[in-house]
Amino acid sequence: MTPSAPSLRGLRQRARAHFTDGSRRRGLLVAFEGPDGSGKTTQRKLFKTWLKAEGYDVVTTKWNSSDLIKPIIRSRKAVRALSPEEFSLLHGADFRHRVEQVILPALWAGKVVIADRFLFTGLARDVARGLDLDWVLKLYQPLLWPDLVFYFAVSAGTSGKRILATRTPRFYEAGQDVTEVEDPVESYQRFITRVIREYESLALIFNFLTVDAEQSIGDQHRQIRDLFRQGEKRPWSDWNADAVAEWLAMGGGEA
């Protein structure tokens, strides 16, 4: 629950003081974004290993992975029972729960949080499903902005090839709920084209760090390390004060 206005101000100040205290390493939030088959997960694992070797305390969180909401989403996906709105709202709930239970506690403790997909995944997919960007973005308020967003850019063709090399796209992954195309492969190509278009708009709006995901794995990894080294010196974003204050009001940060 959110506190009344006067205490909210105090909690914002507490959040600022904590995250701008130069005497200790502050928590960093790094998001890996991109379409399916862009190689995010491979890069995320390499990045995590490297960070740990560099002495960072690292926590990973994946899209649609909260212990509370994931089972609810999974059972509905299995019977193909979700409309675009329900799909969006349930993923928003899953995200919020992870922000409160996993991401903010780890950031508060000074850890690096690697998010394998972040709210931009929700935005790109939901808008590709025909929902309004402004409506979806507001569902994720109070917004928690990552310190760095790596966007793994691939063409729809490459994404499709990489996915099809291992499996047939699943119903929602292929966007069959909105394309109404019976063939999952054809549906996937249509849907991922829309998703990539949305991602590219978001990359411009939100200033993502674009990684050419058609490069070799090693080249991508080196680029990510360099970008991280430059990006970790960025100051804490005051835009995050509301999200942290709300979490503090719920008793967060007390341990």
Added chain:
Amino acid sequence: MTSLTGRKPALIAVDGVAGPAITAAARAALTSIDRAARSGVSHWDASGLFEELAVADADAGQPSVRTLLLLYAADLAFRLRWEIRPALAEGRCVVAAPYVDTAIAFGRAAGLGAAWLSNLFQFAPRPDARRFAGASARGSRSHMSGGFVEFGCEHVAGAANGVTRAELMDRMGTYLRARSRVRSAR
């Protein structure tokens, strides 16, 4: 409430604090409609997601008010798709109990911003008529079962922020009564 004689399809929203009072008011609203035009009552948790939430492992952590309202909105989207819109499309009258105001009152009472709540429920059509199930907050506290608000009070995280269950229900009642008065005055 405007008399609904079944000439036109209509959505009747019944909102309030206490689950039993909302259920009783929904029943009364339904019986006020011509039998031929009646569809039924769309109750919260038609999608069953709160039932699943109730049996979730304790280690999964409790939802916050915000998370709970995102789930309520998902359930409402389900009710609209499978219960409310089909009834209206058949030219019938349907009662939604609770509808949007209960959830907004719950969120406001817990301190969430009006703009976020209003955006959240933007997809829900405006009801043709509204009823406020006006059981006192005190009464609702003695019936801690059955409704969305009771569920929320039982399962929500963040009791440490100082908003007690009694305060939350009192604030909700005040908010809904004020909304009801404003609408009557129009």
